[in-house]
Amino acid sequence: MNSGQPAPGSQASLRESNRLRVLDALRVQGAMTQVEIAGQTGLSPATVSNMVKELDASGAVELAPSIRNGRRAVLVSLATGNTLLAGIAFGDRDVRVAIGTGPRDVLASQRMPLPADHPADEGMERAARLVHDLVEKVGKSMPDVKAVCLGLPAPVDSVSGQVGSEGILPGWRGVAVASEMEGHLRAPVVLDNTANLAALGELKCGALQGIEHGVYIKLSYGVGAGLILGGELFRGSAGTAGEIGHLTIDENGPVCRCGNRGCLETFIGSRALLDALTPTHGALSLREVVARALDGDPGCRRVLSDAGRHLGVAVAGLVNLVNPEVIVLGGLLSRVGEVITAPMLASLERCAIPSAAASVSLRPPQLDTDADVVGAIAVAEERHAAAEGLTAALAAPT
Amino acid sequence: MTATAAPATTAVLSLKGVSKRFGAVQALKDIDFDVNAGEVVALVGDNGAGKSTLVKTIAGVYTPDEGTMTFDGRTTSVSTPAEAQRLGIATVFQDLALCDNLDVVGNLFLGRELYRGRALDEVRMEQESWRLLRQLSAKIPSVRIPVASLSGGQRQTVAIARSLLGDPKVVMLDEPTAALGVAQTAEVLNLVERLRDNGHGVILISHNMSDVMAVADRVHVLRLGRNNGTFHVSQTSTQEIIAAITGATTNAVSERASRRVQKEEQS
Numbered sequence: 001m002n003s004g005q006p007a008p009g010s011q012a013s014l015r016e017s018n019r020l021r022v023l024d025a026l027r028v029q030g031a032m033t034q035v036e037i038a039g040q041t042g043l044s045p046a047t048v049s050n051m052v053k054e055l056d057a058s059g060a061v062e063l064a065p066s067i068r069n070g071r072r073a074v075l076v077s078l079a080t081g082n083t084l085l086a087g088i089a090f091g092d093r094d095v096r097v098a099i100g101t102g103p104r105d106v107l108a109s110q111r112m113p114l115p116a117d118h119p120a121d122e123g124m125e126r127a128a129r130l131v132h133d134l135v136e137k138v139g140k141s142m143p144d145v146k147a148v149c150l151g152l153p154a155p156v157d158s159v160s161g162q163v164g165s166e167g168i169l170p171g172w173r174g175v176a177v178a179s180e181m182e183g184h185l186r187a188p189v190v191l192d193n194t195a196n197l198a199a200l201g202e203l204k205c206g207a208l209q210g211i212e213h214g215v216y217i218k219l220s221y222g223v224g225a226g227l228i229l230g231g232e233l234f235r236g237s238a239g240t241a242g243e244i245g246h247l248t249i250d251e252n253g254p255v256c257r258c259g260n261r262g263c264l265e266t267f268i269g270s271r272a273l274l275d276a277l278t279p280t281h282g283a284l285s286l287r288e289v290v291a292r293a294l295d296g297d298p299g300c301r302r303v304l305s306d307a308g309r310h311l312g313v314a315v316a317g318l319v320n321l322v323n324p325e326v327i328v329l330g331g332l333l334s335r336v337g338e339v340i341t342a343p344m345l346a347s348l349e350r351c352a353i354p355s356a357a358a359s360v361s362l363r364p365p366q367l368d369t370d371a372d373v374v375g376a377i378a379v380a381e382e383r384h385a386a387a388e389g390l391t392a393a394l395a396a397p398t
Numbered sequence: 399m400t401a402t403a404a405p406a407t408t409a410v411l412s413l414k415g416v417s418k419r420f421g422a423v424q425a426l427k428d429i430d431f432d433v434n435a436g437e438v439v440a441l442v443g444d445n446g447a448g449k450s451t452l453v454k455t456i457a458g459v460y461t462p463d464e465g466t467m468t469f470d471g472r473t474t475s476v477s478t479p480a481e482a483q484r485l486g487i488a489t490v491f492q493d494l495a496l497c498d499n500l501d502v503v504g505n506l507f508l509g510r511e512l513y514r515g516r517a518l519d520e521v522r523m524e525q526e527s528w529r530l531l532r533q534l535s536a537k538i539p540s541v542r543i544p545v546a547s548l549s550g551g552q553r554q555t556v557a558i559a560r561s562l563l564g565d566p567k568v569v570m571l572d573e574p575t576a577a578l579g580v581a582q583t584a585e586v587l588n589l590v591e592r593l594r595d596n597g598h599g600v601i602l603i604s605h606n607m608s609d610v611m612a613v614a615d616r617v618h619v620l621r622l623g624r625n626n627g628t629f630h631v632s633q634t635s636t637q638e639i640i641a642a643i644t645g646a647t648t649n650a651v652s653e654r655a656s657r658r659v660q661k662e663e664q665s
Contacts, residue, residue: 028537029537029539030537032539035540036539036540036543039539039540039541039542040539040540068547069543069544069547093612094612110581110584110585111584111588112580112583112584112587112588112612113584113587113588113591113612113613114608114612115607115608115611115612115636116611116631116632117611117635117636118608118611122608125580126580126584129579129580129581130580130581130584133579133580133581134581274632283630283632283633284632285615285630285631285632286632288615291436
């Protein structure tokens with residue numbers, strides 16, 4: 001038990017938990033009036049009134065006049081000052097958007113399913129609208145958004161600011177994503193890879209906290225990795241470090257969407273897994289494969305454990321190169337747990353240097369699907385801090 | 399067109415050879431349609447393709463002239479909407495049919511109020527309302543505000559929550575994202591996925607291809623009252639489905655073109 005906390009069961013601890021309840025409700029629902037907070041949390045209006053007064057005095061919430069049902073009301077929202085950061089993460093089948101004041105202080109988030117082959121302009125427009133909507137929901141306006149980070153599930157060339165490969169994410173080919181999003185949002189936009197962002201998210205407030213050298217592997221429709229070296233995210237010279245999905249496994253293997261042959265993704269990408277199951281199981285979605293594997297379907301389990309075996313070979317290479325302390329396996333497929341991790345660890349032990357394999361431990365992710373958005377907010381924060389530092393340096397007398 | 403391999407799970411609802419005629423108009427002809435538990439099936443088609451007729455047939459508004467309907471493994475026929483609801487088929491129509499002046503609880507339990515003795519059991523209804531809305535992770539500020547003051551997405555949420563009251567096996571949503579903004583559409587699409595994850599079979603009628611491709615597992619195309627193909631979303635493209643909707647794959651020009659290709663291949 002933390003000594004700073006009040007004793008369990010005491011009046012003070014009850015008060016503390018009610019306080020958290022109010023703050024949680026505001027985080028989930030956005031700005032609300034006191035009556036609405038009472039309805040949402042189940043606390044009495046008098047308690048909420050006291051609580052809000054207290055939170056306002058400590059600067060945790062902000063109050064603004066508003067109107068509900070024709071009556072004057074006070075709109076309560078979480079305090080943000082005038083700095084908001086936005087994180088946008090495109091997955092293979094959805095986009096997730098969050099705004100907050102830092103990676104640990106996410107104020108509001110929203111997810112929207114997207115078609116697999118959506119064109120870039122549609123995706124960006126929808127993401128931008130969601131950001132506008134969330135900002136409005138927390139009772140702020142767009143000029144408060146100081147920096148935005150957008151993550152894509154594809155290698156991102158940090159020099160040109162475009163998707164760094166022709167065949168991956170075809171709808172986004174040749175689009176100047178950052179500058180176009182800046183047009184939508186009127187705030188500086190940084191581009192990054194979602195596996196990198198997820199690694200950063202887990203580093204800032206998840207399973208990789210306090211780790212010096214670690215690897216985050218995102219195993220979903222595709223596979224990617226984010227490398228944490230020396231306690232920081234390693235992006236490489238042009239931002240494409242950690243593209244584990246396009247490591248060559250078999251020189252004469254099938255042709256990959258990136259244009260090479262025998263990449264890891266041609267063995268464990270969603271297309272390969274689903275094609276392997278088509279003759280016996282018919283057309284499935286990746287989500288169904290995961291669900292059936294958890295239900296004990298032998299075919300689905302076999303395909304996934306084969307994927308784990310292939311992944312282990314690639315990870316062994318990574319372990320030999322980087323010698324990480326911790327590997328975090330995240331993404332949709334990681335939910336099957338043992339089915340993938342056991343064969344993965346087996347081939348890791350077979351292929352990696354024994355001492356390197358012995359010193360690495362596998363951990364489940366802590367942030368689940370939010371890791372990349374949290375990471376995106378962390379990048380946006382860095383970007384904002386750098387811009388602030390620059391203006392401060394310019395303003396300072398020489 | 400992709401041939402549908404026999405699904406490993408049995409269908410919750412399946413229609414075989416359903417036909418419906420209104421006087422001289424053959425609205426539906428020989429329709430086969432099925433939905434599995436935990437699956438989203440989108441029903442798409444041009445205006446007048448028979449979507450609404452099919453939905454109303456499933457919902458018990460119309461009785462089909464021919465064909466059989468199997469629900470949960472048993473052959474059944476539904477002749478009234480109430481019967482369909484008792485069976486476990488819930489429908490959310492496009493106009494939502496909410497009463498603007500009633501609050502969320504009032505709307506959810508309209509016509510099936512819970513009683514304690516002679517009085518309404520408001521407490522239990524309110525608790526049940528919150529339970530349903532939480533199950534959908536719905537973002538509703540309060541269950542005691544009139545529905546008129548809710549946004550389009552929130553109203554849709556209330557309508558869907560109401561349909562879940564009898565714990566149905568199949569939920570039909572008619573144009574749930576029409577007339578909604580992007581953020582509200584996002585909310586409704588998340589809701590559809592949540593229904594699926596909770597094991598409901600979902601039938602989604604929509605004109606918006608990007609919404610359909612985003613959440614559906616299978617797309618069922620109707621054209622001029624007939625089946626015009628079933629597509630698995632993971633194995634098809636928007637273009638292919640639009641071709642099936644508009645009949646671009648079956649008109650004279652494309653048939654001639656395909657004959658030419660065949661001839662060239664033979665020679």
